[in-house]
Amino acid sequence: MLELNNLTVHYGHKRVVHDVSLSLAPGQTLGLAGESGSGKSTVAMSVLRLLPRSARVEGEVLLDGEDVAAMSWGRLRAVRWASASIVFQGAMHSLNPVHRVGEQIAEPMRLHGTPGRVTELLEQVELPRDKARAYPHELSGGQKQRVMIAMALACGPRLVVADEPTTALDVVVQEQVLALMTRLVAEQDLGLLMISHDLSVLARTCEDIAVMQGGELVERGRTREVIANPRHPHTAALTAAFPVIGDPAHRWSDPAPAPEPLLRVRDLVVDYGRTRAVDGVDLTIGRGEIVALVGQSGSGKTTLARTIMGLRAPSSGRVIFDGVEVGRGSRAIKAFRRQVQLVLQDPSSALNPRHTVFDAVAEGLRVHGVPGDHEALVTAAVERAELRPASLYLDALPHELSGGQQQRVVIAGALVLQPRLLLADEPVASLDASVRGEIVALLLRLRAELGLASLLITHDLGLAWQIADRVAVMHQGKIVEQGPVGQVLLTPSHDYTRALLRAVPQV
């Protein structure tokens, strides 16, 4: 049904896809995996000839035996959506904000003369029929993605291309959308080409899997086999990034024996206007301990971290650091911030694009007026974050570094003040799978060498399994369960923890 023969795509002199050949039979599901920049989305767009004009395409894209590149505009328009449709990444921007979603679903049906009704399609994707009158901004992320799916099915195509369909979604919602797609593909005997950076998502939905790296196809086979016995090192790196919860081989550290408490949070409450974001949280982090704070987006975990840092004022409750209550005055908070450092999710935006690595790392020294040789201190911190030799990096600007290197700079900027606790907010979530492991290993090494404690805020239970000593599960502003990793993740006592664990796609 779909056949790519020696597909090569250039943007100017840059080759983004090189000699990719793939085929997909009706009813077959194929996952295309790869990191950012691997060319996987370009492949998806080439199926319906949707690449920008600056793209130069060589090779064949055969849709039902017909070359897409050779089609007239009229023929191409007739084929688009009727033969193959696309579920785009980021439904928020892929739906027109000023049209009602029902109208947007009906548009291709009218255009291609397909019989059928919007309400039936909405029922198929398990949305109430009155949502047809809603505008995109009135729907949640999961609902928008369902609308995208309904829209993709509107003209009864035999092939659906899904480009990162669940990337922006929360784990629990992601699981619902994936289940829906799996069911619809099976019921309607659709061909599915799903593109994702997340192997576990593909493993959940696709029989076959193909792995791309640097524009080339490096491995293809049955999903089970590829993941169990990766032949290409890149595939192996991707698989390793998704640890199996409960597998001792994926535990990278042994839980430390209960240490002395370093940070204690007592009955902390944070209100945003009338909503209570954090609702009476008690949490303790011991010296040198790694505590994972897990939960869905909106559970209040990020607000909790910001409040601990003093970036937002609590409505009530106390934060006690090293036996002393942290005051609310700016002087007290400033002193506290020398001891506790924040590492943010997206390193590319956590660094000022105009500041060199040296400036970024030395920022803390300047703010606190630390005496001494800043150059030596910065060099030491940068090397501790494993950017060696430091001299190679000090004058670089953030955009000249890779994501992993940027995150190391952020960590070096924290280390330079010799803190005792790191608050790491999704420190690896925006990194490519192959880099993720290195940063996780760095955090563990810092703990071993410096006795640095961490509060790891994450939605990723696999990450918690990998490195945390203890896990705290947060739901609707409350900590519903906390305890040693093995206990919480393997024998969860709270329903919500169980629901979270069920939602994790297993490789």
Place this chain on the structure above:
Amino acid sequence: MRLAGRFGGAALSLLMVAVLGFFLFRVVPGDPVVSMTRGRPVTAEMQAALRAQFGLDRPLHEQFWTYLTSLLRGDLGTSFTFRRPVAEVILDRVGPTVLLVGTATLIAVLLGLWLGVRAAWRRDSAFDRVTTGVSLTLWAVPTFWLGMLLMMVTGDLFPSRGMRDTDTAPDLLSQALDVGHHLVLPSLTLVAVVCAEYALVMRSSLLEEMHAPYLTTARAKGLRDDLVRRRHAVPNAVLPAITLVFLRFGLVVAGAITTETVFSWPGLGLLFHDALTGPDYFLLQGLLVVTAGAVVVMNLLADLLHGVLDPRVGVV
């Protein structure tokens, strides 16, 4: 909730306009009576009498209170040059200005938005280059100079002074034709300058939208390019453009002042010119309050219109 906020904001703005109108002409250095009578043979007694007549001899807070209460009654004081109530003088001149500004704005909006959409859709085409080039040049042209130039170039083709001739037949049709004939040059001047601005605004607004992912969705559905543009891109791009058009209503007002001065069009703009050459402070103050108030109201209307047109904003 939002609606109440908008009205509240507009009311506050109107109050600020009133306060500004008062203090600009009282607190600023110089005695208004001295500067209004400058260059005329006036004795100190006459000046004192004038001061008493305008209430300028009383304490400031008392003056302000009198000013505010009479403003609420629609009393803007008495014009020094016309020897008539300012409100009456202004009311007489509203019609011609509304006619001129209304005609020009309507044409400029339609033409400007159309040019902007076309230029953006065919970015870097000859059409785009010419439109952008001409618009940028027109943006640099002082309105009054363009008016003088048009007047000189067209010669006797169009009347260049006033709004109607005295010897036109009194029937409605002849009068309308005469006014229309007089309207050509002033409105052309105003359209040229304002339309350039609108075209540039619309062009950049649509260019902003051109990379929106939902356009890819529309193309993937099999829509023709012109449908992608008409149904998906333009409705999104027009909203910010229309808001900006209304926001820059002050620009049209400014253009109207010089255009009316050049063509002696008997509207508020010409009145402005007369008031400042006097100078007639009470008339100027009244004009400031009235035009600024009108702009605030236009702005409120734009806001409400945006709420109706854009589902993301919502009316309530």
Place this chain on the structure above:
Amino acid sequence: MSFADGVRTGRGGAAGAFLAHRTGVAGAVALAVAALVAVLAPLFIPADALDVTRVTAQAWQPPGAGHWLGTDHTGRSVALLMAQGTGTSLFVGLTAAVLSVGIGTFAGVVSGHFGGLLAGALLRVTDFFLVLPALVLAIALSTVLPRGLGTIILAIGLTSWPSTARMVRAQTLTIEARPFVERARALGGGHAHVIGRHVLPSVVPLVLVNATLSVASAIVAESTLAFLGLGDPTRISWGAMLHQAQLHGAVPQRAWWFLLPPGLAIVVVVLAFTLVGRALEAVVTPKR
């Protein structure tokens, strides 16, 4: 992008990027010429030539051998008036723009960075002045203040800052929402640190672009005020020349030589500033 590649393409490309905009370069050249004329004119033009009481030539002479741009209603050479007026127009445009952009940047950063009542009030005032017709206010101001160059600069500068303030505020808010500012705060950085190290450096390029465009509109505003007779009566400017042209009936007399040059000069200089501003804008805002 490999590491070594990145270092070389990183900086130093701004000048080159600007030079790639041909229209921007043309604008810059035009401005250089105008600046040169403005500086040289007062040095070379004898005072007698511009003194109404001492000129000997006839009034309203069309361009010819003696006066290659003709003469005005008093017999002064239009060419010399043009040259003399360049300085006034540029000076008023530049200083008014500096004043307006200065106020705007201050108001924008303050209302963007600080929350609370003060910022709210400042924003309210900015929005208020943003909608008011700036020219109307400028006219009112220059009517009540004593005539003079200072008044014109003040009138334009004090009424045209809100758009800069709006833009700077938006940029400040954008920057403040970036995680690197949160990181700076988490490191213990206070207001001065965040504004000085993060907000201002990122606002400066935009302010520069805005300043260039502000000069353009300030020059138009100056010519408009002068045309309405609110200019400095002791100085020659392009707008004042057009005021004289209107007052003494250049249009009915078809004295195109008195009407065209000042207007064209304004258009060229304003367009030049606009083109330079747009080219700068393209350089400082990265392409998508």
